[in-house]
Amino acid sequence: GAGVSQTPSNKVTEKGKYVELRCDPISGHTALYWYRQSLGQGPEFLIYFQGTGAADDSGLPNDRFFAVRPEGSVSTLKIQRTERGDSAVYLCASSLETATEQYFGPGTRLTVT
Amino acid sequence: SQQGEEDPQALSIQEGENATMNCSYKTSINNLQWYRQNSGRGLVHLILIRSNEREKHSGRLRVTLDTSKKSSSLLITASRAADTASYFCATVKTGANNLFFGTGTRLTVIP
Numbered sequence: 001g002a003g004v005s006q007t008p009s010n011k012v013t014e015k016g017k018y019v020e021l022r023c024d025p026i027s028g029h030t031a032l033y034w035y036r037q038s039l040g041q042g043p044e045f046l047i048y049f050q051g052t053g054a055a056d057d058s059g060l061p062n063d064r065f066f067a068v069r070p071e072g073s074v075s076t077l078k079i080q081r082t083e084r085g086d087s088a089v090y091l092c093a094s095s096l097e098t099a100t101e102q103y104f105g106p107g108t109r110l111t112v113t
Numbered sequence: 114s115q116q117g118e119e120d121p122q123a124l125s126i127q128e129g130e131n132a133t134m135n136c137s138y139k140t141s142i143n144n145l146q147w148y149r150q151n152s153g154r155g156l157v158h159l160i161l162i163r164s165n166e167r168e169k170h171s172g173r174l175r176v177t178l179d180t181s182k183k184s185s186s187l188l189i190t191a192s193r194a195a196d197t198a199s200y201f202c203a204t205v206k207t208g209a210n211n212l213f214f215g216t217g218t219r220l221t222v223i224p
Contacts, residue, residue, distance in 0.1 A: 033211055042155070042201050042214030056211060091156065098210040099143050104156040 004105035006092050012111045014084055021077040025094030031067045032075050035091040043091055082112045114124045119218040127223050132169040132189040136202030143205040147187050192224045
């Protein structure tokens, strides 16, 4: 079956602009996660959804970052007033149950110029 | 923030040799998982070991877990050029649901 998909694969934006990154999880997976990975580092947790609700958003770096999952499937990560330090690969993952193996999408490479 | 660290940071071996990577973490865990990543994208789950397990096998992979030392190791036997990738350990802390990743080991298998 289809895996986790993310769009766009690459996004270049100017400092100060608003961006939206989309994640389409594996069908039937109720848990959805966003991570951010900088070059040479492991992924860092941003936010976790169980169904439609954000069960844990403790990893969001500041209030410029926000994510939604209105129907319990597709999720959108929104970044306002982007900064050059936001440049990274943003990874989405889903899982059938919590605290089990996660299935990752290919990521969106965000570059803020 | 990162949960732990992998050791070594980079490893280069000949095809057919075994590769061992170690991971240390800091808190009590529900389980520990290993992932592989090629070309900086596309993390793939390899194996999960629960906190009450000490060893687990999957094909050419062997994982051990020592909760008293807060450490794990991943052994890849009879390595192949296709095993070239970055390997990350990731923990699910007790009471949490998300993964906390280590810093990764870059493995190069020379044909």
